[in-house]
Amino acid sequence: MIAIDGRYCKGCGICVYFCPKHALELSKEVNSRGFYMPHVVDASKCTNCHQCELFCPDFAVFIVEEEEGADG
Numbered sequence: 001m002i003a004i005d006g007r008y009c010k011g012c013g014i015c016v017y018f019c020p021k022h023a024l025e026l027s028k029e030v031n032s033r034g035f036y037m038p039h040v041v042d043a044s045k046c047t048n049c050h051q052c053e054l055f056c057p058d059f060a061v062f063i064v065e066e067e068e069g070a071d072g
């Protein structure tokens, strides 16, 4: 899962630029803080490469890997 934290994101677009799979896109509308937030256009394209996470200067995007075989 690709998580983007609107408290820290400033809409710079670096994550969109560096995603090799084009899984992210900047919104066309500003959020409540006046930023064009990125959003996931196709989660199935994401390969969990963590490039977006590594390049985000504000630690606003991160990949949450689902655990397999977890009980409950």
Ligand code: SF4
Pocket: 004, 008, 009, 010, 011, 012, 013, 014, 015, 016, 037, 038, 055, 056, 057, 058, 059, 060, 061
């Ligand atoms: S790189 Fe970080 S701050 Fe920039 S748009 Fe992506 S999530 Fe937001």
Ligand code: SF4
Pocket: 002, 018, 019, 020, 021, 022, 023, 024, 045, 046, 047, 048, 049, 050, 051, 052, 053, 063
């Ligand atoms: S983990 Fe990789 S493929 Fe997935 S959204 Fe981030 S940069 Fe794109």
